[in-house]
Amino acid sequence: MTGSTPSRVAAYHPAPSRFSAPRVAIVHYWLVSMRGGERVVERMLGLYPGADIFTHVYDPARMSDTIRQARIATSYIDRLPGSKRFYQYYLPFMPTALEQLDLSGYDLVISSESGPAKGVITDPGSLHVCYCHSPMRYLWDHYHQYRRAANPLARAAMPLVYNWLRQWDVNSSARVDRFAANSGFVRNRIRKVWRREADVIHPPVETSLFTPSLEVDDEYLWVGAMVPYKRPDLAVDAFNANGRKLLMVGQGSMLKSLKARARPNIRFVERLGFNELRRAYSRARAFIMTAEEDFGIAPVEAMASGRPVVAFAGGGALETVIADRTGVFFGEQEVHSLVDAVEQLESFLPHFDPNHAIERAEHFAPEVFDERMKRFIDEGSEGIRQWN
Known part of the structure; x- marks a missing residue:
């Protein structure tokens, strides 16, 4: 789709709800930081303001006011030693922890899945919908990568434990x-993993918070966690090779080694405040996305800021970026491929219209998510009514 904004609130009249005042539960894997999954939980709370939240681990100090105001129940994982910091080490216990959560009496259960969340036991007459950010990557397609990076004890235990998981x-x-x-x-x-079908509902991106700038710098921008699957090394090596300016924003296990190998045309900032990040997006020559993301919010934020994207041609970027209209793609996660794509972007820039990027970003605005999620749940509610 190109050009015009989506029919965000096209006339939609939901079927009469099965529930006059449904009891709603939202099950989220853990609440220890505000990232994309937690922003989805916030939107769910906007759709169902009286919903209760169930989670494995809850750190209120790191949550938004919207989430803190909800009623939140935790599994026994929250009471284990060091759970707020080392919660991932308790992964083998999370299936039984989920099954001990009492969701009796809830009419609608929305599980938010990326870590274990969907495995709760619900009433026979309830509707259980799962909004899936991804099946657990460390169990499936990223398993061997995680195992190679694990310490020797964990590496030895993973084959047996993960087989059961x-x-x-x-x-x-x-x-x-x-x-x-x-x-x-x-x-x-x-x-592939669960042999189930799913509707696609892209996550909400607060596009209205980003605005274009009349001034654009000659510096490219990369933003993300400096960890292997994000491929920050690819950005460093490519810009070492082409000599163009690059700003890399983020923290992670690779930061020290990346700094050591980067040439002077690449600078690093570990953290930017939100206003500083908005400015960086809007003034960037282009945004660089080297990872294969499940969806990828940052490229949408860059487009909402009126800037083009250079993205790896895989994952969610293929659903957000439009080639030769809002950015360009590179086909291999190799230095030469990214270098070629940056040069292609340079040729594209004189023809780039920031309004095209802004219009494209609007397809992923929060109101679009709200509308599609409500429709999805109402359709499911109608199906449950027919079963009963």
Whole structure:
């Protein structure tokens, strides 16, 4: 789709709800930082203001006011030693922890899945929908990468423990009535791993918070966690090779080594405040996306700021960036491929219209998410009514 903005609130009249005043539960894997998954939880709370939240671990100091104001129940994982920091080490216990959460009496259960969340046990007459950010990557397609990076003890235990977790993960997918995936890329993962179909509902991006700038710098921008799957090394090596200016924003295990190998044309900033980040987006020559993301919010924020994107041609970027209109793609996660794409972007820039990028970003605005999610749930509610 190109050009015009989407029919964001096209006339939509939901079927009469099965519930006059439904009791709603939102199950989220853990609440320890405000990232994309937690922003989705916020939107869910906007759709269902009286919803209760269930989660494994909750750190109120790191949550938004919107989430803190909700009623929040935690699994026993929250009471284990060091859980707020080392929660991922308790992954093998999370299936039983989920099954001990009491969701009796809830009419609608919305599980937010990326870590274990969908495996809760619900009433027979309830509607359980799962909004899936991704099946657990460390169990499936990224398993070997995570195992190689694990310490020796964890590496030895993972084959046995993760084999059991995969069985539980597949079996618990049958407890969900309807799946929504945050991208077509994730929908294909759901089909591959769980053999279930899913509707695609892209996550909400606060596009209205970003505005274009009349002044653009000659510096490219990369933003993200400096960890292997994000491929920050690819950006460093490519800009070492082409000599163009690059600003890299983020923290992570690779930061020290990346700084050591980067040439003077590349500068690093570990953290930017939101206003500083907005300015960086709007003044960047272009945004660089080197990872294969499930969806990828940052490129949408860059387009909302009126700037083009240079993205790896895989994952969610193929659903957000439009080639030769809002950016360019590179086909391989190799230095020469990214270098060539940057040169292609340089040739494209004189023809780039910031309004095209802004219009494209509007397809992923929060109101679009709200509308599609409500429709998805209302359709599921109608199906449950027919079963009963």
